[in-house]
Amino acid sequence: MNAPAPALNTPTPRRFALRRLLPGWYGLGWGTALLVMLPVLSVFWLALFPTENIWPHLTTTVLPVYIQSTLILLAGTGALSVTIGVGCAWLVTLCQFPGRRLFEWALLLPFAIPAYVIAYIYTDLLEYAGPVQSLLRGLFGWHTARDYWFPEIRSIGGAILMLTLVLYPYVYLLARASFLEQSMSIRDASRMLGCTPWQSFLRVSLPIARPAIAVGLSLVSMETINDFGTVDYFAVKSMSAGIYDAWLNMGNVGAAAQIASLTLVFVVLLMTLERLARARVRQFTSPDRFRSIDRYQLRPLQAWLALLACALPVLCGFLIPFLTLIEFSSAHLEQFADSRFIGFAANSFTLSSSTALLAALIAIVISYSKRLHARSRSLQTAARLSNLGYALPGAVLAIGVIVPLAAFDNGIDAFMRAHFGFGTGLLLSGTPAALVFAYCVRFLAVSGGAVDASLSKVTPSMDMAARSLGANTLRTLREVHLPLIRGGLLTGVLVVFVDCMKELPATLILRPFNYDTLATYVYQYASDERIETCSPGALLIVLVGIVPVILLSRTITATRDSH
């Protein structure tokens, strides 16, 4: 703690009176959580009004397919993301091999690439007419598709690979942060007690990192569940496909909301199971972060394998799509000079940065009030439920945002008409504010997760010390907690920023007239299967995303001074 020792101050009566009018942390926490939950509650509400009961049809036809595909997607993407994310994080943090410092940040790069771009590019590369198969045909003298077997990229396996490539960085990020924070002494103790490095990883490092990995995995799972673009492109019939089908093809919004709600219940169940499984295991760090990490020196063969293991995700998840985008863009360079283009980029940037900051603020309010009222079960539950927006497909979330905002706008309008004789029209609907609200709801799980994780590691004795020295809750937060969770907070801000840059479905539906972000601009053409035309836009999304990604890596590394 570098703040000067707080002086004891007696609040003046006036300030005291004012404070009593303000809501306490309990009310603030609840209120904020409720506000963020509104869109999810709206979806539950819509679920009460189906135009017809769709379940007899679903259960006798495609529901088993939806459930099966979703489970396979979840299991596949989850397992692969954890393997890559945790494995690479451990390698770059605790082993010494050539290129380690480069991979520390390079492994985060795939994060900057939107999933729909990566799906499109790999289909182009790996399908029948793509360069890979053409080359093989040329080499082996095959003529038609019937002469040989090649894995179909447009399949559930393909979807799992694509989702993994863009989602594993979540796990990597959190696992790495956790490995960095772990006390070296614990590891040394395990080694002295006879563990091999591998055993020490399995029995000490991994269990300590488990909460962080669980957060990463839950983000990956929710992204997998809410994804529609990739699965649709790859013709995989997951639950989101079912939601869209009921909504758009059967005109049954209520039924779509029912399927979405059921998916949410499933997510809550998963989250609860995970929490129960590690119940009562609480860890507070006694940081020995000024001691640098002693890395395992790998033998040459091991070092090469480690290098390969880290290079592969970067190559497939970033380099290949990035270079392809550059190649596409070279034919459309004139777009960079288009003045509208700068406007789109400015919109993306403004929206993303305001959301990143606002979401961080919301995360702090909810996390901190939860900490202050640790015994209040209802507040804990509210905080957890406020993360659910992330598991909804973006377009469904957008409908969930439209309902309360329009009700609010129309309510005010009616009130003003009744009492003042004029209307105010739509105040929030169809404005950038609606977009920021939607993004916050969608990505609170990300910033909330980051803040929660850091805050929970601060030992309660810090609070006690600060409070007994006379600092109030707000001052404790400002002068004790915020400096301590700076790293986690910044992580949340940066990740949300990158996520917002890529966000598409909710943006499309909620945006104002004549308003484009880079993502919507790209989508206009991509949805017409002309991604080459808009590749400069896609490239710009990636480029803008790279900066925070690199900052992110530095933030994490800075948690421990390592040489």
Place this chain on the structure above:
Amino acid sequence: MTMRNVLLSAAVLSASFTTLAQAEEVNIYSFRQEFLIKPLLDRFSEETGIKVNVVFAKNGLLERIEHEGQNTPADLLLSADIGPLYEAAERDLVAPIHSDVVERNVPEQFRDPDGKWVGLTSRARIIYASKERVKPGEITRYEELTDPKWKGRICTRSGKHTYNLSLIGAMIAHHGEAEAEKWLQGLKANLARKPQGNDRAQVKAVKEGVCDLALGNSYYFGAMITNDKEPEQKEWAQAVNLVFPNQADNGTHMNISGAALIKHAPHPEAAVKLVEFLTRKEAQEIYAQANFEFPVRPKTPWSPLLQQYMSDFNGDRINLGEIGKNRTLAAKLVDKVGFDN
């Protein structure tokens, strides 16, 4: 100033803005990509001085209109398919368009009898047949797609795609639900691969030998054969013959891109003016040429390319409302026969 005064002056200001705005703008919620209609909208603005504002999204706009209610800023809904237009009318989100100009320019099958939606361009859902492996005249009807001789030789995009739903809707309208289900089942049995990709990808698959017949919308042919930026698409188009099915009976299945007037539109006059503009000869020529669709207005000259490849076919004359009505049922049939699985 008291609070009341502030509010009042704000009201006066906003009221004067509203009247100003009323005179000179049309707000569009569009399911169609903006760049496809931009040139026309610009032309309209130039001619009339009416500004046109657009929000484009692939879904969710009907819900936006519904919940924005009386305060919705949207005047017009544009769609590239009958589906959303019919749905908007069903949900009572639209007001009828009463216009002699529109009624004169748009044939009856392409507009709602009460004016709740209006077609602006039309397109045919045709069969792309391999030049190499399918003899001319070997297939002439949608119904023949179930013939066992095509087993493993047909490609199509998802049965749930709106273009296929409309086609299935037409089959239901002509043959009844039971027959349509049997047809879908037979088609499914003949597929070369699980339905995937878009319409262009199916033609590409024919070129690559994955299949011999493909279902696709007519304008994709124009888009591919003139594609200078990606010349490989020209090769795909050159590998196929265009078959306009059912020339001797019902005619080829037609769909529209179209417009509907929003019930609570703040600028209904300007909106109708825009719809009228879009159905006039000049706009029809541009509109149809830009995307290789057919003008809905009779006696509008077609582009040379359309004349060369697609002239003189019989389109289905059934009112598209009949097809819109069957879409939910069509979606359920797709599930029932497991078409996409």
